[in-house]
Amino acid sequence: MDRKNLQDTAPRLPIGMLSRRTGCNIETIRYYEKIGLLPAPARSEGGHRLYGHGHLMRLGFVRRARGLGFTLDEIRALLQLAEDRDRPCAEAREVAVVHLADVRAKIADLRAMEAVLxxxxxxxxxxxxxxxxxxxxLFGTI
Amino acid sequence: MDRKNLQDTAPRLPIGMLSRRTGCNIETIRYYEKIGLLPAPARSEGGHRLYGHGHLMRLGFVRRARGLGFTLDEIRALLQLAEDRDRPCAEAREVAVVHLADVRAKIADLRAMEAVLxxxxxxxxxxxxxxxxxxxxLFGTI
DNA sequence: ATAGGATCTGTAGTAGCTACAGGTTCAAGG
DNA sequence: CCTTGAACCTGTAGCTACTACAGATCCTAT
Structure with missing residues (x-):
């Protein structure tokens, strides 16, 4: 698979299709475009967005990363690394390691809460x- | 200790004092007042807030509940139950049980993330x- | 030609704070 | 009594990651 090719070619999916294919809802897709996480796609004559294969890949990446709890900023960094394919592995790993530590800290917090509850x-x-x-x-009497 | 007595008497703490005693920061205290979680306190002639013992208790309650991950709405409900002392235990317990299920679900999610990461x-x-x-x-190639 | 589904833009709302700006008050020292 | 500087005031805007409209336009199938 070609991760390099995040620029677009070929299929022209309207936003609803992209939404169905990725499981990402329409408003969210537009939101990702607004904040620069997803590049602005081509448009039909009437102004409807038309997405290509690269968008599908990229949005898939974003969704999977969100599923693992990465923040949008972390994802932005990972996408950068995926594009400049020079020394990305060590740096991508670093992002993940930091995030993993975060996740573990949250688990620890929640387990402490769970025990008390x-x-x-x-x-x-x-x-x-x-x-x-x-x-x-809760009143702190105990 | 008297949970009933959340109305005020005695000590007149300025907001900075209340902040230091509860570990809750000043802006948050004012925020809690704005959203009706903490009753509006008395004021000095110049308009500074002056808190009493009841506020100290109530804010402590809120902080501890937040520490256990209760939402502000859940806390509002718990405070209500703490005030109308008729059949509160079963209902308070219900709030906690629901919240506990939430916490456990979050832990499960995070553990799944942790494993993959x-x-x-x-x-x-x-x-x-x-x-x-x-x-x-993240590209879904594996 | 038209109906109705899909899409458009832009704004506002969610939770739970936090961070100002620009002004007033309070308390202690001289 | 006066001054100074810390503490306080109000009000608004920002944060994350979306979601939910309203009101308009487009696209497609009949």
């Missing part, structure tokens, strides 16, 4: 405390 | 593939 809900359930254990916890 | 980064590291495995993954 689960324990508190359990205490609520047993009905042995006069006042609501959840509220007591 | 970690694996991909590893493949980048071993240098055995000609192209960048991360980029290949």
């Amino acid at each position: 689960a324990e508190t809900v359990l205490r609520c359930a047993d009905g042995k405390t006069p006042d609501c254990p959840l509220l007591e916890t | 970690a694996e991909t980064v590893l493949r980048c590291a071993d240098g055995k593939t000609p192209d960048c495995p991360l980029l290949e993954t």
Whole structure:
């Protein structure tokens, strides 16, 4: 597959088609164009957007990266690296490593929350405390 | 401790003090007031906000709940329940149970991301593939 | 020719803050 | 009493990543 070829050729998909093919909704596609994540496509005579194969690839990339929780800025950087194919692997890896650390930090935070919540809900359930254990916890009385 | 007494009495803390005592920053305190999460406090002659003990409690509650990832709407509901002390425990518990499910779903999502990221980064590291495995993954070629 | 679906632009809304600008007040020291 | 500088005031705009309109135009099939 040719990642280099993100410029366009061939098929002229209207936005609705691109949306269906990528699972990315129409407003989001226009949004990505507005913020410069997706290049402006050709237009029909009447002004409708017509996308080519490169757009399909690029949008697919963006969607998969979003699915992995990369921010739009990170994705912008990755797309840059994918285009200037010189020393991209180490740098792309670096972006991913940083992001992975982020993800792990979030997991740790959420697990801490989960532990407190689960324990508190359990205490609520047993009905042995006069006042609501959840509220007591939140009021900092415990 | 009296959760009922969220109305105010006694100490007249200026906003900076309240901020320091709760660890909640000043702009956020004013924001909470604007959206009705924190009642409007008394004012000095010159118009400076003066907070009492009830505000301290309530803001502490909000902060702890935020720390557990409750949304502001959930917190609003919990505060309501804490005030109308009739049948709050079951309902408060319900809010927490729903939230706990949310947190668990987020953890599951993040773990899935983590797995893919970690694996991909590893493949980048071993240098055995000609192209960048991360980029290949994002382009959907693998 | 026309109907109705697809698309267009532009603006505003979501959560939960944060960051100003440009002004006023408060409290302590002289 | 006066001054200074910190603290405070209001109001607006910004952030992320979208989503949801309104009101207009285009495209395609009959």
